[in-house]
Amino acid sequence: MEFRLMQTTNHGNKSGAARQAVVLCNVAMNLQAERQLKDISTSCLTVRLNHILEELVTHGSVDSKCPLMVKVLDAVRGSPAANVAVKVFKKAADGSWQDFATGKTTEYGEIHDLTTDEQFVEGIYRVEFDTSSYWKGLGLSPFHEYADVVFTANDAGYRHYSIAVLLSPFSYSTTAVVSEPVE
Numbered sequence: 001m002e003f004r005l006m007q008t009t010n011h012g013n014k015s016g017a018a019r020q021a022v023v024l025c026n027v028a029m030n031l032q033a034e035r036q037l038k039d040i041s042t043s044c045l046t047v048r049l050n051h052i053l054e055e056l057v058t059h060g061s062v063d064s065k066c067p068l069m070v071k072v073l074d075a076v077r078g079s080p081a082a083n084v085a086v087k088v089f090k091k092a093a094d095g096s097w098q099d100f101a102t103g104k105t106t107e108y109g110e111i112h113d114l115t116t117d118e119q120f121v122e123g124i125y126r127v128e129f130d131t132s133s134y135w136k137g138l139g140l141s142p143f144h145e146y147a148d149v150v151f152t153a154n155d156a157g158y159r160h161y162s163i164a165v166l167l168s169p170f171s172y173s174t175t176a177v178v179s180e181p182v183e
Contacts, residue, residue: 067120068101068153071164072109072129080109081167084134088114091124100125122154127163135169142169149174 068088072081084105089097100119103111128148135142149163162177 066112075168085130087128089126126150147172
């Protein structure tokens with residue numbers, strides 16, 4: 001099976017795109033195993049995931065110069081999830097969440113300019129994806145109102161963060177690639 005070949009190839013020295021590919025393939029196999037994608041054959045799933053992986057590499061999601069970038073993928077349609085509203089919050093000293101940034105994903109399912117190097121300082125951040133509106137816009141009734149990712153940024157020095165989310169109406173999976181800034 002193509003997924004397993006990708007998973008074992010170059011295991012010790014994976015690029016950011018390869019790490020994301022492995023995670024996406026594992027999620028897809030789990031979804032298929034749980035019969036959440038029961039109408040999609042393995043060969044169809046392979047073609048769809050290859051399209052998703054091509055998009056990851058083609059549109060610069062891994063090597064972006066942005067300090068915080070998101071990528072949203074639709075596991076049902078096998079394509080980037082366009083027009084997903086995204087909100088970013090930063091945790092304040094009193095424990096409350098303060099608005100930090102907002103955006104909507106492009107036709108490639110990405111947002112590159114959520115923040116700047118100067119604004120994206122050390123702290124705890126929450127990225128919230130409005131999955132409910134996305135699925136309802138496609139005529140589906142989802143389980144989750146939103147998906148969120150909470151993480152600590154820049155605590156070990158300045159880094160760039162690419163957060164990928166793989167969506168289906170009843171589940172979601174996230175992964176992150178943390179890298180040195182690209183000059």
